[in-house]
Structures are given as C-alpha cells and as structure tokens.
Amino acid sequence: MIRDLPVDLRPRERMIYAGAGALSTAELLAIILRMGGRGENVIRMAERLLSQFGGLAGLAQASHDELCQVHGIGEAKATQIKAALELGRRLLATAPYERPQVRSxxxxxxxxxxxxxxxxxxxxxxxxxxxxxxxxxxxxxxxxxxxxxxxxxxxxxxxxxxxxxxxxxxxxxxxxxxxxxxxxxxxxxxxxxxxxxxxxxxxxxxxxxxxxxxxxxxxxxxxxx
CATH class of the missing domain: 3.40.140.10 (Cytidine Deaminase, domain 2)
Structure with a gap:
C-alpha cells in the first residue's frame, strides 16, 4: 500500500504539499492504483504497467480485459484506471478552444x-x-x-x-x-x-x-x- 512507503516517497503526500505537477506519471498512476501486490510496492507496479503498455498513450488504448490480464491488476484496479483515463479524455473533448483557422x-x-x-x-x-x-x-x-x-x-x-x-x-x-x-x-x-x-x-x-x-x-x- 502507499502508506507502506517512506513518507518522502508517498505520492499522495507529495501531491498534497508539492502539487500534482511535481509528480511523475508513475506516481500519479500509483495514487489511482492505491495498493501494490505481493512483493511489489504500488509505484513499482505503476512503472511496470507503463513499461508494459509503452507509456500513457498505450495504457489509454488498452482494453479492460487486457489490463485484467496483467499480474496484480484485477477488476477493481482495471476499472479505476479506465475511469481516470476516460475523465481525462472527456476533459480534452470539452475543453474550450479559440476558433482556429485551418490552413493545412x-x-x-x-x-x-x-x-x-x-x-x-x-x-x-x-x-x-x-x-x-x-x-x-x-x-x-x-x-x-x-x-x-x-x-x-x-x-x-x-x-x-x-x-x-x-x-x-x-x-x-x-x-x-x-x-x-x-x-x-x-x-x-x-x-x-x-x-x-x-x-x-x-x-x-x-x-x-x-x-x-x-x-x-x-x-x-x-x-x-
């Protein structure tokens, strides 16, 4: 679990005092996952996930079933990951933008x-x-x-x-x-x-x-x- 990590390595605590922008992608993912697995802390699990799927873009394209096939990722963690990524995608879809001119x-x-x-x-x-x-x-x-x-x-x-x-x-x-x-x-x-x-x-x-x-x-x- 996150609380098993040294205080200065806990991503949740670092996010509170330093802000989300100070955290790595793996640390942000670790907050979503909350718990690691047997013999693996949650940050290591997050790093393994990102490596296995080729980064955040690959993780976003992974299906729920593909996530569930990863060691240590069950239904709950897969659902948490997909929900967080979908929120990000919807934010992109609804974000206001200036009306650009199309030249190419x-x-x-x-x-x-x-x-x-x-x-x-x-x-x-x-x-x-x-x-x-x-x-x-x-x-x-x-x-x-x-x-x-x-x-x-x-x-x-x-x-x-x-x-x-x-x-x-x-x-x-x-x-x-x-x-x-x-x-x-x-x-x-x-x-x-x-x-x-x-x-x-x-x-x-x-x-x-x-x-x-x-x-x-x-x-x-x-x-x-």
Whole structure:
C-alpha cells in the first residue's frame, strides 16, 4: 500500500504539499492504483504497467480485459484506471478552444489527434468551417465501424447546413493505431465529396487519425477527383 512507503516517497503526500505537477506519471498512476501486490510496492507496479503498455498513450488504448490480464491488476484496479483515463479524455473533448483557422491538414490533426487517438471505437466527426476556413465547431456524426452501409450522408451535412458553413473536413479514427485508409474509407469519402458538390458545401479533406499519426486522403489523392 502507499502508506507502506517512506513518507518522502508517498505520492499522495507529495501531491498534497508539492502539487500534482511535481509528480511523475508513475506516481500519479500509483495514487489511482492505491495498493501494490505481493512483493511489489504500488509505484513499482505503476512503472511496470507503463513499461508494459509503452507509456500513457498505450495504457489509454488498452482494453479492460487486457489490463485484467496483467499480474496484480484485477477488476477493481482495471476499472479505476479506465475511469481516470476516460475523465481525462472527456476533459480534452470539452475543453474550450479559440476558433482556429485551418490552413493545412496538420491544423485539423493538431486540433483533434490527442483526444481521438485515445478512442476505443471509430468515431466520425465533421469540422465545420466558414468562408475563411475558421472552425465554427466540431460535431460527432457517427460512432462505430465506418462503412457506406451505415454512414448516412444526410447526418454528416445536416449540422453543416444549419450552421451555414462553407465547407467541412471529415475526420475519423482507427483504434488500431494504424491510420492507413481502407477501401471503405475511400468509398465513404467519394460519397461525401459528391454530396457536398450537390449541396454546395465543399468537402476539403478526410483525415484518418491513428496513434500519433494521421493520413490526409486529399493529399494521397484518395476519394477526391
């Protein structure tokens, strides 16, 4: 347990007098875990977890079952970890931001990658832009596997029409971490681009977000003619 550590090594006490920013990632994780295992203090357990999953980003992508398979991590600890990471993800999703101007695919990736790269399901989002390519808002259109059978084009453009936007950029994530566009991604893009032409709302790009990487279908010439 944390109280079994020397006082100057107890992360909870250090957080109280030094602040959360003074703690390492392993120490913050140790506070969430609360207890170590047989022959292993809680900080060692936290360090082992981070090492096994390749850091905080890898830990965030681990499923509940994958966490439970780790020695010393049962249902309770796995649930505590997932709950804490989900709170962080939701904070990122709801944090206010200045309305940026989009000049390149990288601008959109910088806006959404950190939060979307942690999602465990595919999410399709649309970035609504005004005539100067300034972001009006970002909307979540669909959650689930992206394919032409389930993505309704009208859902993508409904909010765009209401917002009177000039153009949109479509973004979705690959939970696998590999942002390589699939043939279905290209087909969805073709449908959206064609619908945008009919509605006089330009589809400027479609980004696929993976783990710390993204692909612009427009830059690769996929789905845009």
């Amino acid at each position: 695919p990288a601008d959109v990736a910088n806006l959404l990658m950190l939060e979307m790269s942690l999602l465990e399901q595919e999410h399709l989002r649309a970035v609504l832009l005004d005539t100067r390519n300034v972001v009006i808002r970002v909307i979540n259109v669909y959650t689930g596997n992206l394919n032409t059978a389930v993505v309704r084009v009208g859902e993508v453009f409904r909010e765009a029409i209401r917002a009177n936007c000039a153009s949109i950029i479509v973004v979705h994530n690959h939970p696998s971490g590999d942002p390589t566009p699939s043939p279905e991604d290209v087909r969805v893009t073709e449908q959206l681009v064609e619908a945008g032409r009919l509605l006089d709302i330009d589809v400027l790009d479609h980004l696929v977000i993976g783990r710390n990487r993204y692909v612009s279908l427009k830059e690769r010439g996929l789905g845009f003619r």
